[in-house]
Each structure stands twice: as C-alpha cells, then as structure tokens.
Amino acid sequence: MDQELQQLIVKAKKGDQDSFSELIQRYKGKVFRHAFAMVHDQMEAEDITQEAFVKAYFSMDQLKEEYAFSSWLTRIVTNLCYDRIKKREKRPQLQIDPEQTELMADTHSEVENLQLRINLQLAMQKLTPEHRTVIVLRDIQGFSYQEIAEILEIPEGTVKSRINIARKELRKELLRG
Amino acid sequence: MHEEIHELLSAYVDDELGKKQRQEVERHMSDCGECREEVAHLLELKALLSSAYEEFDMKNSNMEQTVMARIRFESTPETLLSRGGMAAAIAGAIVMAAFLWFASSVITKGIHVGVTLTSISFSLIRSAFTVAGALPNLLEVFLVLALIVLIASGWSVRRLLDTKSTG
Numbered sequence: 001m002d003q004e005l006q007q008l009i010v011k012a013k014k015g016d017q018d019s020f021s022e023l024i025q026r027y028k029g030k031v032f033r034h035a036f037a038m039v040h041d042q043m044e045a046e047d048i049t050q051e052a053f054v055k056a057y058f059s060m061d062q063l064k065e066e067y068a069f070s071s072w073l074t075r076i077v078t079n080l081c082y083d084r085i086k087k088r089e090k091r092p093q094l095q096i097d098p099e100q101t102e103l104m105a106d107t108h109s110e111v112e113n114l115q116l117r118i119n120l121q122l123a124m125q126k127l128t129p130e131h132r133t134v135i136v137l138r139d140i141q142g143f144s145y146q147e148i149a150e151i152l153e154i155p156e157g158t159v160k161s162r163i164n165i166a167r168k169e170l171r172k173e174l175l176r177g
Numbered sequence: 178m179h180e181e182i183h184e185l186l187s188a189y190v191d192d193e194l195g196k197k198q199r200q201e202v203e204r205h206m207s208d209c210g211e212c213r214e215e216v217a218h219l220l221e222l223k224a225l226l227s228s229a230y231e232e233f234d235m236k237n238s239n240m241e242q243t244v245m246a247r248i249r250f251e252s253t254p255e256t257l258l259s260r261g262g263m264a265a266a267i268a269g270a271i272v273m274a275a276f277l278w279f280a281s282s283v284i285t286k287g288i289h290v291g292v293t294l295t296s297i298s299f300s301l302i303r304s305a306f307t308v309a310g311a312l313p314n315l316l317e318v319f320l321v322l323a324l325i326v327l328i329a330s331g332w333s334v335r336r337l338l339d340t341k342s343t344g
C-alpha cells in the first residue's frame with residue numbers, strides 16, 4: 001500500500017472528511033462494479049455504493065489496520081449485497097438494460113463478444129449469492145484466496161473449493177444459454 | 178490421478194497452488210489433453226469475467242458529494258436543529274406521536290397507512306440526499322423535507338380521523 005493512501009486512511013479514521021472523500025473517489029469504481037456484478041441493476045448498485053461508504057465512514061473506528069481497508073470495505077459491500085438480494089428474492093430478476101447494451105455495442109465492435117458477455121451476466125445471475133460472491137471477489141476484484149477467506153470469514157480451503165464449484169456452475173449455465 | 182488433478186485446475190489458473198502441487202499438475206497436463214483443454218476453458222472464462230463488467234460505471238458522477246452530504250447530515254443533527262429546524266422537529270414529533278396513537282386504535286388500516294407512509298418518507302429522504310449532493314445548502318432541503326413530512330402526517334391523521342368516525 002502506498003504511503004499516501006495509508007495517510008488518507010489514518011486521517012479518515014480520525015474523522016477527516018476531505019480524506020474520506022478522497023477515499024471514496026479512489027474506491028467508488030471498484031465498489032460499484034462489485035455491487036453491479038452482484039445485483040445487475042444500475043440504480044440498486046449505485047444505492048449500495050452510497051450506503052457502503054456511509055456505513056464505512058461511521059464504522060471507521062472498527063478498522064484495525066490501515067492496510068486492511070480494501071478488504072474491510074469489501075466485506076461491507078458483500079454484506080449489503082446479500083441483504084439486498086435476500087430482500088428482493090420474490091421479485092422477478094434481471095432485466096438487461098437495452099440502453100446499456102447499445103452503449104456496450106458502441107464501445108466494442110465485436111457483436112459476438114458482446115453477446116458472450118451478456119450471456120455471462122445472465123449466467124452470473126443464476127448462481128447462488130455465495131457462488132457469485134467468490135467469482136466477483138476473485139475474477140472481477142482480483143483478491144487472493146487468503147484475502148477472500150478474510151473478507152468472508154471462512155477457511156481458505158473453503159474458498160478454493162467454492163470457487164471451483166462456482167466456476168463449474170457458471171459454465172453449466174453458460175452452455176445452457 | 179486425472180480426477181484429482183482435474184479438481185486442482187481452478188486453483189491452478191488462479192496461481193494458488195503450492196509449488197509441489199503446481200508441478201504435479203504441470204507434469205500431468207503434459208500428457209493429458211483433457212486437462213489442458215480444461216485449463217484453456219478456465220482461462221477463457223476468467224478473461225471474459227474481467228472484461229464483462231469493466232465498462233459499467235455509475236451515472237451519478239457526484240458520488241463523493243452525495244455521500245459526504247449524507248454523512249454531514251447524519252453526523253451533525255445539532256446544526257440543523259439550532260436554526261428553526263428545532264420547531265419543525267418538535268411539531269413533527271408531536272404529529273407523529275398523534276398519528277401513531279390513532280394508528281394503534283385503527284390497527285389494521287393504521288398499519289397499512291403507516292407502512293406506506295414510512296416507505297414514502299424513506300424514498301423522499303433518499304432522493305433528497307442525491308439532490309443535496311449537488312446543492313450547497315442542506316438546511317433548506319431539510320426544512321422542505323420536514324414540511325412535506327408534516328403535511329403528509331397531517332393529511333393522514335385527518336384521513337384516519339374520518340375513517341374512525343365513519344367506520
């Protein structure tokens with residue numbers, strides 16, 4: 001962790017709002033993509049992002065080590081996502097936003113690749129929240145198994161087998177189409 | 178042997194195997210086409226995952242301001258209460274208490290209205306924060322909000338009173 005970031009976290013812990021604001025700026029993209037990959041809804045993901053930072057600010061004193069900020073924040077986001085998913089279980093899931101799709105087609109010319117990514121998002125939604133979470137933490141956020149174990153408070157061996165199973169499920173869903 | 182190795186491939190593509198296991202996997206792969214193919218599929222999936230979400234971004238470009246406005250709002254109630262807000266808060270509390278009292282006497286209808294009212298208030302507060310992120314003066318927003326809640330509470334009390342006398 002770079003010196004500057006560590007300083008920001010130390011100051012934010014003491015209640016310095018400018019430092020915390022800078023932390024938001026640094027982490028908001030990561031937090032949003034995590035939430036989006038979990039709930040697949042633009043507004044809800046933005047809402048979770050907002051909620052996560054407010055929650056983080058008011059519980060900064062529970063953060064033991066500065067270097068663990070990223071994992072600690074990710075744990076907050078993970079729990080918020082679980083709560084949201086639980087609450088809306090009865091609601092019908094997924095609408096891939098056509099506007100979003102057009103947006104993607106603009107930036108990526110390969111239509112085939114685009115279709116593949118949409119299929120992947122659909123497949124992701126079929127996974128259980130636990131399986132989806134480990135995939136997000138590993139392949140979208142790039143955490144190590146050890147970090148994931150700390151974030152989810154489960155043994156590293158469980159992380160390893162859960163990722164293995166989650167990938168099998170994901171590929172099964174992808175093939176099913 | 179193949180089965181055991183096959184189960185290690187997911188951790189292998191993540192580079193999360195110990196040296197010994199990694200060498201075992203590599204030795205096995207050198208003469209197992211199926212495992213080599215599996216590794217190729219896994220790597221493809223990983224690449225797809227990291228590209229599938231990268232272009233998504235927030236529509237709210239003011240996330241910092243929105244969050245900080247909410248934090249300031251939640252952490253300094255005294256600044257809001259010191260100026261005029263106090264009167265509104267007390268009046269609001271009285272109206273709310275009255276509302277709750279009536280609601281408890283008309284339980285079935287009361288609860289329904291209460292729940293709706295609460296969820297309306299919450300979404301109002303939520304959108305107010307988004308607006309507040311772009312506005313410099315939070316106090317105005319709070320006062321307008323308090324007024325809305327007051328009017329809504331007053332309206333529902335009247336409605337409940339009507340319901341009570343007719344029903």
Ligand SMILES: [Zn+2]
Pocket residue numbers: 179180182183205209210211212
């Ligand atoms: Zn094999």
